[in-house]
Amino acid sequence: MKQAAQSARPCAHQARIKRSAAPRQYSQSILAVLLLACGPLLTAASEAPPAPTISPPAAAAPPDDGQWTMPAKNYASTRYSDLAEINEGNAKNLQVAFTFSTGVNKGQEAAPLVVGSTMYIVTPFPNIVYALDLSKPGAPMKWKYEPNPEPAAQGVACCDVVNRGTAFADGRIFFNTLDGHTIALNADSGQPIWNAHIGNINIGETITMAPLVVKGKVLVGNSGGEMGVRGWIKALDASDGHVVWTAYNTGPDKDVLIGPDFKPHYDMDKGKDLGVTTWPPEAWKIGGGNMWGWISYDPDLNLIFHGTGNPGPWNPDLRPGDNKWTSGIFARNPDNGAAQWFYQWTPHDLHDYDGINEQVLLNMKWQGKPRKVLVRPERNGYLYVLDRTTGEVLSAKPFGPVNSSKGVDLKTGRLVENPDKKTGTGKVVRDICPTASGLKDWQPSAFSPKTGLLYIPHNNLCMDEEGVEVNYIAGTPYVGMNVRMIPGPGGNRGAFTAWDIAAEKPAWSLKENFPVWSGAVVTAGDVVFYGTMEGWFKAVSAKTGDLLWQFKTSSGIIGQPITYRGPDGHQYVAILSGVGGWAGAIVSGDLDPHDATAALGFVNAMKDLKNATTAGGTLYVFRLP
Amino acid sequence: MRLGLATLVCVTLALGACQREERDTRPQSSLGSGEQPTPVTTLEPGGQRPSPSDNKAASFEANAFHLSEGKRLFGWFNCSGCHANGGGGMGPALMDEKWIYGSSMESIHATIRDGRPNGMPSFREKIPDDQIWELAAFVRSLGGNAPSSAAPSRNDDMMTHPSENRMPDAATLGKSP
Numbered sequence: 074m075k076q077a078a079q080s081a082r083p084c085a086h087q088a089r090i091k092r093s094a095a096p097r098q099y100s101q102s103i104l105a106v107l108l109l110a111c112g113p114l115l116t117a118a119s120e121a122p123p124a125p126t127i128s129p130p131a132a133a134a135p136p137d138d139g140q141w142t143m144p145a146k147n148y149a150s151t152r153y154s155d156l157a158e159i160n161e162g163n164a165k166n167l168q169v170a171f172t173f174s175t176g177v178n179k180g181q182e183a184a185p186l187v188v189g190s191t192m193y194i195v196t197p198f199p200n201i202v203y204a205l206d207l208s209k210p211g212a213p214m215k216w217k218y219e220p221n222p223e224p225a226a227q228g229v230a231c232c233d234v235v236n237r238g239t240a241f242a243d244g245r246i247f248f249n250t251l252d253g254h255t256i257a258l259n260a261d262s263g264q265p266i267w268n269a270h271i272g273n274i275n276i277g278e279t280i281t282m283a284p285l286v287v288k289g290k291v292l293v294g295n296s297g298g299e300m301g302v303r304g305w306i307k308a309l310d311a312s313d314g315h316v317v318w319t320a321y322n323t324g325p326d327k328d329v330l331i332g333p334d335f336k337p338h339y340d341m342d343k344g345k346d347l348g349v350t351t352w353p354p355e356a357w358k359i360g361g362g363n364m365w366g367w368i369s370y371d372p373d374l375n376l377i378f379h380g381t382g383n384p385g386p387w388n389p390d391l392r393p394g395d396n397k398w399t400s401g402i403f404a405r406n407p408d409n410g411a412a413q414w415f416y417q418w419t420p421h422d423l424h425d426y427d428g429i430n431e432q433v434l435l436n437m438k439w440q441g442k443p444r445k446v447l448v449r450p451e452r453n454g455y456l457y458v459l460d461r462t463t464g465e466v467l468s469a470k471p472f473g474p475v476n477s478s479k480g481v482d483l484k485t486g487r488l489v490e491n492p493d494k495k496t497g498t499g500k501v502v503r504d505i506c507p508t509a510s511g512l513k514d515w516q517p518s519a520f521s522p523k524t525g526l527l528y529i530p531h532n533n534l535c536m537d538e539e540g541v542e543v544n545y546i547a548g549t550p551y552v553g554m555n556v557r558m559i560p561g562p563g564g565n566r567g568a569f570t571a572w573d574i575a576a577e578k579p580a581w582s583l584k585e586n587f588p589v590w591s592g593a594v595v596t597a598g599d600v601v602f603y604g605t606m607e608g609w610f611k612a613v614s615a616k617t618g619d620l621l622w623q624f625k626t627s628s629g630i631i632g633q634p635i636t637y638r639g640p641d642g643h644q645y646v647a648i649l650s651g652v653g654g655w656a657g658a659i660v661s662g663d664l665d666p667h668d669a670t671a672a673l674g675f676v677n678a679m680k681d682l683k684n685a686t687t688a689g690g691t692l693y694v695f696r697l698p
Numbered sequence: 699m700r701l702g703l704a705t706l707v708c709v710t711l712a713l714g715a716c717q718r719e720e721r722d723t724r725p726q727s728s729l730g731s732g733e734q735p736t737p738v739t740t741l742e743p744g745g746q747r748p749s750p751s752d753n754k755a756a757s758f759e760a761n762a763f764h765l766s767e768g769k770r771l772f773g774w775f776n777c778s779g780c781h782a783n784g785g786g787g788m789g790p791a792l793m794d795e796k797w798i799y800g801s802s803m804e805s806i807h808a809t810i811r812d813g814r815p816n817g818m819p820s821f822r823e824k825i826p827d828d829q830i831w832e833l834a835a836f837v838r839s840l841g842g843n844a845p846s847s848a849a850p851s852r853n854d855d856m857m858t859h860p861s862e863n864r865m866p867d868a869a870t871l872g873k874s875p
Contacts (some may be wrong), residue, residue, distance in 0.1 A: 671783075
């Protein structure tokens, strides 16, 4: 039985690759012909673009200065660049400008930053920060800073020892270390200015997210949703690092910073101390709801928006109730942290659907009326459009295969759970889609006002789950679930989907063999960049998805591409290559595929990744010749 | 005579079975005991000396009761949270042939008891010493290193990997399925 299954697998796999490769080459040659014919037309069209019907608020997405000072590009988190030197026609000529080894062979999830003529990159644990001088040939190292985090922190980081990037503001680089420090460096010299110890690894707390600097405050959240760590977001004073406010994501209202300003849109989020009463006694203290993802900021409304992670443990039998305020989203006042509204994507989460993905802030007409919206491709499989002033759900459409729920009730705002896929202790539930890693995990999407499309890198996986008993021992995992993942419908484990926000449907979608665990960036040249876990860095047409160019890097890509204008005035594209993260832990952590539940079940879907790539850690920067 | 031989065979078999299932009714329950020095490297200037062995190592590893208790405790103490069901996750895989701090019972016991610098916590104050030996024995069975007559057989619930008593020896058969 077992042998037969094993020998069948590689054949199916090869067939899949062949099927997907052939049309790609075909479309590439067609495109080349089209581009030759229509080249002049395209340039003429781009000179007088029609006014975009969907665009980020100007205050949150100022005119492009060619720099890249925060991982999401701007406060609206569009990951869109106005640079257009690289376009659909010439992207095929892209070539390597320079490379740089990070010296760390773990998952490279960070976005490089470019400020002036310096590039800044941060590595996974041990979280080394490098500054590269872009004004000199080969971009030599200007300085490096080694924070020497506690090695024991590696043992309490759930899914590889990643870091998602740094932030720049007022001449300083801010970043977090795995062992719970936030550090400010002088961007010119690399000298530390302050170092705030805000996380405790002995209760399983780590920090992997990229901070966001808003109005002189460094916003940081913790990781540890698999360790029974109570989630929080803190605002640190950018000048000296002292904690200005802390908002917990579980517990009594005073800890969550819920006060008179709090006006949630739906009845399910109204009531006193829901962060206590929607849990069994005391369970909120070890209930997760961590903030390890993305924050957006709307200066006009003076609101920050951030998600909250999964409730702990994963086994839902141990925490009856809605488990506020986990797997949801808060709008807060950045000055004092006061909550303005909340919406819960997944009440009483059954499948580890963290709610921490990126939120793209846009202004658009919705059913004839101009609305300030927040777009969120969520882990539970829905593409949400929220009114960001109130938290009202305008639209929630699945952007891939979903059977764990049956839609979102727009009247109550509540996710309609599928009772057939309800997990619990001693029960094996099969073929749940999407997986614990979600239809889309942390990997951030990009939005182009030119096309009105959101470019979503995501997964296509399903899973079997079995709830098991679990004891809470501080500083050790608190999960209680056996998971094994399998490829989703179609067999392709990943996809890159361009979603038409106004039409509430996909414009096009590309199949990828492995989950697309890298972020995306889109440019005014109508080129979208993303990477694959085999190591291909790809440029595709923002309009059609046609492959324009690809380059095979040394390791699988799970990082965030950026684009910038170099000191020579030309456009560059940068990406960190280096497989790892939860999806790539089988390679970066050398895990054993004999065990279907390794890496919380992800290894079962990634058995062949060790044959496709090896660990690495290299920065690649591309430009036109 | 024939009856006597049959009886002898039966008694021998029964005694053998006893050893497989032998249970210590008064287990050593003290915390933080077991101070045997366990080198974490095979490199010793001037040549290797015989490594110290603990008499519990062999007896626990061949004992079905201790192995099954080890399997229960592996979930109980959240070992499975980091090492999954042997394939690893936050922590390294335990069913392959790669051992960072040694593959002997003594080394694994020391790893659980004292912790290791890159993330393995010390359970000295959490787990009674005999239960650490049971965990160490079970960990070795994940790599096919325990006698198949004593190693646990298939689970009643989700089959996460081939049962421990059918697990190939990781050191000789490699790890790729």
